[in-house]
Amino acid sequence: MDLHLTLDRSAGRLAAQLADGLRAAVRDERLRPGARLPSTRDLAADLDVSRGVVVTAYEQLVAEGFVVSRQGDGTRVAPAPAVRPAPEARSEAHRRALRLAAGTEAGPADPPGIAYDLRPGKPDLAAFPRDRWAATLRDVLRELPHAALNYPDPAGVPELRAELAAHLARVRAAVADPAALVVTAGVAQMLAIVPRVLIEEGHRLLAVEDPLGHHQIPMIRATGVELAGVPVDEEGIDVDALARTGARAVLVTPAHQFPTGVVLSPRRRAALIDWARDVDALVIEDDYDGEFRYDRDPVGCLQGLAPERVLLAGSVSKALSPALRIGWAVAPPWLAVRLRAARALYDLGSPVLDQHVLARLIAGGEYSRHLRLMRRTYRDRRDAFVAALAERLPEVRVHGVSAGLHAYAELPGDCDEAAVVAGAAALGVAVEGVAPMHVGRPGPPAIVVGYARLAEHRLAEAVGLLARAVAAARPGRRDDLRRA
Secondary structure, three states: OOOOOOOOHHHOOHHHHHHHHHHHHHHOOOOOOOOEOOOHHHHHHHHOOOHHHHHHHHHHHHHHOOEEEEOOOEEEEOOOOOOOOOHHHHHHHHHHHHHHHHOOOOOOOOOOOOOEEOOOOOOOHHHOOHHHHHHHHHHHHHHOOHHHHOOOOOOOOHHHHHHHHHHHHHHHOOOOOHHHEEEEOHHHHHHHHHHHHHHHOOOOEEEEEEOOOOOHHHHHHOOOOEEEEEEEEOOEEOHHHHHHHOOOEEEEOOOOOOOOOOOOOHHHHHHHHHHHHHHOOEEEEEOOOOOOEOOOOOOOOHHHOOOOOEEEEEEOOOOOOHHHOOEEEEOOHHHHHHHHHHHHHHOOOOOHHHHHHHHHHHHOOHHHHHHHHHHHHHHHHHHHHHHHHHHHOOOOEEEOOOEOOEEEEEOOOOOOHHHHHHHHHHOOEEOEEOHHHOOOOOOOOEEEEEOOOOOHHHHHHHHHHHHHHHHHOOHHHHHHHHHO
């Protein structure tokens, strides 16, 4: 079909302009649900732009849910496009939300539904490459030998281990031998197994960064190991404080610490490896959202510096979807043997078909292409989120946004962290407080905010409501809010 689209070439960002024009056409119903868009080649010729401009615009709209792309059927407007509500439809809801934050209107007995989910640790699930995954799964089912449908190697199917080892060596500078790589049910399963192995080896303590993701704390404690919290500053984990704990094993997130977002500095990286060698220790490296970096150069993994001392763990939970439950651990040889034995004992290994699908997506380059697309998408959302914070919450200090899918927002000192989280939830905005993430010592009030799942305009709306919750949680501002 022909489309009326205009581009301001002097303004640059042609792909973004094209995406904006198509998005507006969908919202205005000039493009109806199910309508087929021109091929990328035809539209590029019509607009006199490179095909890459159109491809990027289409990829962005697919990620946002405005259009769908299927092999053999081209690109079509989604059956239920993600149309932004008109301002008049939002106004009363927003006015009521502001009254709730100011305390001039009582909310219902039960908290309202969450309209803006800003909880960290979640990718954009709508961007999962369903069509590519389904097509590859069909290929696997058609081509996989019958014998491959038997119980798998507990360490993972050889094809996936080989592809993961090559991928990690290429993009994370890991020293990855497929024989030392064990496929796991996400990083969570590694955290459930490795501390038990450490206890069997005579360890009593596992040092962890403080603060630490609050979902991990009970998971690790359930293994029976004792946790020793180690402070994190602007350079990452404090290695001198780590040495004082007496632990000989530590869990770290050096690529993008959760929740603070700090990247472990080169000086601390060297000190951590020296400590591990000096005390015969194991470093467990959770490569948390290391795939997504925006404003800094790539940082190689710790494991590449000392493969005999470091276990590198990762998963596709942030890159694709946590529903897949596919992760990996690249371990020193002695520990890889123990991990494989534990998988054989506990669950006999991960689902075979999904492992083969992922192996083929990595081998064919689709996995890397998906990462590049999502990196662009998340960077744009990060930019919109940070800009909204600067405008609506200038008193909040934002950390850790050069990479990853979340931001650490340090609240004003007089702010009640728990009240911010509760007040935001009452307005339909879900965020997480940092207080439950501290293993020992308390810290300043802060919240952790994930920006990956919402489009730019919805992030701005959410920050506006969050600003009201922050203001309502500051004693000196409550009276001002009630008068507003």
